[in-house]
Amino acid sequence: MTGPVPILLYHSVSADPPSWIAPFAVSPATFAAHLELVMASGREALTVSQYLDGLRGKTALPQRPVLITVDDGFADFADHALPALAARNLPSTLYVTTGALAGGAHETVLPTAAMLRGADLPGLEAAGVEIGAHSHTHRQLDLLPKREVAAELARSRDVLADVLGHGIRSFAYPHSYWRPLVLRLVREAGYDSACAVGNRLSSAARDHHLALTRLMVRADTGADAVAAWLNGPGTGALPRRRRVLAFGWRQYRRARQPQRGRWSP
Numbered sequence: 072m073t074g075p076v077p078i079l080l081y082h083s084v085s086a087d088p089p090s091w092i093a094p095f096a097v098s099p100a101t102f103a104a105h106l107e108l109v110m111a112s113g114r115e116a117l118t119v120s121q122y123l124d125g126l127r128g129k130t131a132l133p134q135r136p137v138l139i140t141v142d143d144g145f146a147d148f149a150d151h152a153l154p155a156l157a158a159r160n161l162p163s164t165l166y167v168t169t170g171a172l173a174g175g176a177h178e179t180v181l182p183t184a185a186m187l188r189g190a191d192l193p194g195l196e197a198a199g200v201e202i203g204a205h206s207h208t209h210r211q212l213d214l215l216p217k218r219e220v221a222a223e224l225a226r227s228r229d230v231l232a233d234v235l236g237h238g239i240r241s242f243a244y245p246h247s248y249w250r251p252l253v254l255r256l257v258r259e260a261g262y263d264s265a266c267a268v269g270n271r272l273s274s275a276a277r278d279h280h281l282a283l284t285r286l287m288v289r290a291d292t293g294a295d296a297v298a299a300w301l302n303g304p305g306t307g308a309l310p311r312r313r314r315v316l317a318f319g320w321r322q323y324r325r326a327r328q329p330q331r332g333r334w335s336p
């Protein structure tokens with residue numbers, strides 16, 4: 072039985088990110104320093120689908136896995152993140168918002184930024200990056216009607232499958248927002264894993280395969296925190312009060328939709 076698994080979540084890896092993503096961006100030097108911590112931890116990096124195959128007993132799981140994930144599909148993934156990952160032979164998982172891909176219609180609520188093109192994705196995959204879906208428009212799926220959630224899940228899956236020539240297995244919830252109906256639709260769309268965000272390491276025993284807990288690395292996340300995630304026993308469960316508040320928070324967000332001018336991943 073594998074112990075708690077750190078699933079790291081990054082967004083932009085850039086020394087000069089757009090201001091709207093800056094609180095969630097790390098510099099290339101910081102990213103490289105974190106990867107050095109991964110190497111020093113002795114953990115074995117897996118893609119999300121490799122991890123899932125291990126959870127399902129299809130393959131042997133290493134004793135101490137680590138997963139590195141990156142959301143949204145910024146162009147700086149290819150410029151800065153991938154070279155650092157490849158230099159250390161670290162596989163990773165990139166969750167792409169298909170409506171934000173460069174060269175297509177900008178069908179996303181994400182503000183503009185330099186994004187990857189669909190044509191970049193096969194090369195990334197060949198370099199050890201699993202490509203997963205992150206919806207088409209990046210709207211908050213827990214607030215959308217069932218029909219629109221299903222369309223988001225299908226469209227992002229189909230765009231990526233078309234570019235890559237094979238099925239897409241993994242999904243990441245935009246803003247980490249999901250609810251049981253969304254999770255069920257993710258399964259019906261054919262995904263076998265999905266990532267959310269929490270404040271603890273992922274647990275093979277506790278986490279649903281369609282709600283794997285990731286640790287978000289922000290601009291102000293210190294190397295000591297990353298080292299503690301990689302080396303420590305875990306950070307405990309989400310406090311009860313925060314779980315209770317989640318429902319009220321969803322009502323608030325629904326009331327003020329559509330959001331403009333404020334953004335969080």
Ligand SMILES: [Zn+2]
Nearest residue numbers: 142143245336
């Ligand atoms: Zn996102």
